[in-house]
Amino acid sequence: MIQKTISPIDGSVYVERELANAEAVEAALEKAVAAQKEWKKTTLAEREAICRKAVEYFLNNAEEIGLELTWQMGRPVRYTANEIRRGFQERANYMISVAEKALADVEVDEIPGFKRFVKREPLGVVFVVAPWNYPYLTSVNSVIPAIMSGNAVILKHAQQTPLCAERYAAAFEYAGLPEGVFQYLHLSHEQVAQVIGDARVDYVAFTGSVEGGHAVQKAINERFIVGGLELGGKDPAYVRADANLADAVENLVDGSFFNSGQSCCGIERIYVHQAVYDEFIKGFEELTKTYVLGDPRDAETTLGPMVRTSAASFAQKQIDDAIAQGATALIDPALFPAHQSGTPYLAPQVLVNVSHSMEIMTEETFAPVVGIMPVASDEEAIRLMNDSQYGLTASIWTSDVDAALQIGEQVETGTWFMNRCDYLDPALAWTGVKNSGRGCTLSVVGYEALTRPKSFHLKIG
Numbered sequence: 001m002i003q004k005t006i007s008p009i010d011g012s013v014y015v016e017r018e019l020a021n022a023e024a025v026e027a028a029l030e031k032a033v034a035a036q037k038e039w040k041k042t043t044l045a046e047r048e049a050i051c052r053k054a055v056e057y058f059l060n061n062a063e064e065i066g067l068e069l070t071w072q073m074g075r076p077v078r079y080t081a082n083e084i085r086r087g088f089q090e091r092a093n094y095m096i097s098v099a100e101k102a103l104a105d106v107e108v109d110e111i112p113g114f115k116r117f118v119k120r121e122p123l124g125v126v127f128v129v130a131p132w133n134y135p136y137l138t139s140v141n142s143v144i145p146a147i148m149s150g151n152a153v154i155l156k157h158a159q160q161t162p163l164c165a166e167r168y169a170a171a172f173e174y175a176g177l178p179e180g181v182f183q184y185l186h187l188s189h190e191q192v193a194q195v196i197g198d199a200r201v202d203y204v205a206f207t208g209s210v211e212g213g214h215a216v217q218k219a220i221n222e223r224f225i226v227g228g229l230e231l232g233g234k235d236p237a238y239v240r241a242d243a244n245l246a247d248a249v250e251n252l253v254d255g256s257f258f259n260s261g262q263s264c265c266g267i268e269r270i271y272v273h274q275a276v277y278d279e280f281i282k283g284f285e286e287l288t289k290t291y292v293l294g295d296p297r298d299a300e301t302t303l304g305p306m307v308r309t310s311a312a313s314f315a316q317k318q319i320d321d322a323i324a325q326g327a328t329a330l331i332d333p334a335l336f337p338a339h340q341s342g343t344p345y346l347a348p349q350v351l352v353n354v355s356h357s358m359e360i361m362t363e364e365t366f367a368p369v370v371g372i373m374p375v376a377s378d379e380e381a382i383r384l385m386n387d388s389q390y391g392l393t394a395s396i397w398t399s400d401v402d403a404a405l406q407i408g409e410q411v412e413t414g415t416w417f418m419n420r421c422d423y424l425d426p427a428l429a430w431t432g433v434k435n436s437g438r439g440c441t442l443s444v445v446g447y448e449a450l451t452r453p454k455s456f457h458l459k460i461g
């Protein structure tokens with residue numbers, strides 16, 4: 001069966017790949033198990049050298065990889081290479097650097113005549129299922145620490161970004177990773193479920209939709225393993241009356257529209273204190289109108305197409321439904337000539353006079369669209385931020401650190417930001433609550449899911 005990647009740039013077939021057959025899947029699993037048995041015997045220093053050289057490959061090829069990304073998922077070429085040079089490199093290097101600390105034996109109090117400690121052992125074979133929207137940033141969170149932990153990895157990338165999986169293979173080959181420790185497979189949804197159900201898979205790291213998360217969880221439920229699930233978001237921001245408005249506007253516009261809003265931790269709803277609401281709206285509207293929607297291969301384009309026409313149509317329906325219920329659209333799509341119904345090219349949109357009775361404020365949009373509401377108090381902002389099935393990130397914009405901490409304690413979220421948004425600090429645990437998923441990647445905590453504790457209780461006296 002042939003898998004086709006349709007480029008959102010022009011609707012052409014950019015990549016064709018044959019899906020793995022049953023024999024190829026079986027061979028990959030067998031090879032992974034055998035390779036991991038030897039790989040886990042290597043030292044951390046040996047693993048670090050190989051992983052750092054793999055990162056070197058990505059940096060050496062960042063421009064070419066960036067153009068591939070643009071063709072595959074539509075992000076403007078002015079930004080795509082930076083996925084490698086910034087976030088990917090930062091996360092990979094950090095997780096490599098903290099591996100020794102994260103994987104160290106857990107010492108316990110000494111008892112005369114005994115030696116006791118807890119060792120962190122690799123799980124075995126880690127199956128990583130990665131999405132298309134930030135294909136390297138999402139996958140690196142699991143791939144590098146899994147290999148640093150002594151596991152073997154099988155990567156399945158989204159149909160939209162198959163070349164990303166192949167780039168990982170090229171990088172690890174360049175780095176001298178033993179054959180079988182890293183592999184990739186192009187698979188159908190049914191095949192993914194079969195691999196998850198295979199006894200040779202010891203952990204699943206999935207990033208994707210809530211619907212996809214339920215499918216992964218269903219497959220996992222047949223076995224005594226767990227999985228990390230990073231799912232959707234409807235991430236809120238709260239602008240207090242004491243915020244630096246210029247800074248808030250600049251960062252929240254970017255947080256709403258970068259990558260055409262196709263980010264699980266992008267800003268999708270904003271609550272602004274009524275004392276500064278009008279001024280904030282004015283600045284937000286003006287800055288939004290400066291975006292350039294167009295062919296992402298052009299250097300001047302700042303807003304590319306969405307990943308596919310159906311995604312743009314879904315977002316437009318949310319906009320239209322909100323307007324029908326009384327919302328006001330501040331941006332005239334005519335200001336963006338590339339905006340065309342029936343294509344992936346969607347103009348950015350700012351909606352006011354919105355409420356939580358509208359899907360635009362409650363359901364994930366995953367598009368360059370944001371709804372903005374005035375609030376009268378911190379308490380109202382907290383209530384509205386928590387009025388969601390999701391809880392990935394949330395941000396507050398204020399000059400009062402104590403207030404930010406106090407409010408943050410009450411907001412149901414995995415990450416709480418003050419005066420920034422839409423960023424993953426690799427030193428901090430990346431996790432979500434409610435329907436945003438479960439488990440954790442990044443930070444020393446992220447290593448815990450990729451290892452199992454093994455206790456040593458030695459009587460020596």
